[in-house]
Amino acid sequence: MGSLVSLVMSDIVDSTRRWNAAEGAMAADLELHDQLIREVVEGAGGSVFKHTGDGMIAVFDDPVAAAGAAAGIQRTIGEAQWRQPDGLRVRAAVHTGVVYPRDGDLFGTAVNYSWEPSKTTRHTLGLAVRNATDLDLLARVARVGSGRTVSASYRASF
Secondary structure (H helix, E strand, O other): OOEEEEEEEEEEOOHHHHHHHOHHHHHHHHHHHHHHHHHHHHHOOOEEEEEOOOEEEEEEOOHHHHHHHHHHHHHHHHHOOOOOOOOOOEEEEEEEEEEEEEOOEEEOHHHHHHHHHHHHOOOOEEEEEOOHHHHHHHHHHHHHHHOOOOEEEEOOOO
């Protein structure tokens, strides 16, 4: 049986270019990136369940906590000291939907949709939610928490 959760997905902007330009610096930066994101996620009541090479996916029971964590990831990554000369930028997306746990991982269309806002938005914080009320609430929370432009989308059917 599936569970309704909120997922936060993050990925490093231009990570392939960064790896090619300065592999040693990127390896150190990725380690710090992972540590900082884990701290933000766990501090907001979520847990990281998947590493994606240049990002992570975390799961939350509370969609407002997920939006706050996405904004916190943006803030924390933006304030950290990096070995990369131009620092790191991450995209963060929030998606609420049904997931199916198996073998310590989560599956289902909600996991697939969690990638969409982060890969398709020109902004660095994206939201995808199940209804217009949640969209409004999450967008307001994220806008206040991140101080950045928020890209929010509403998908009528999941």
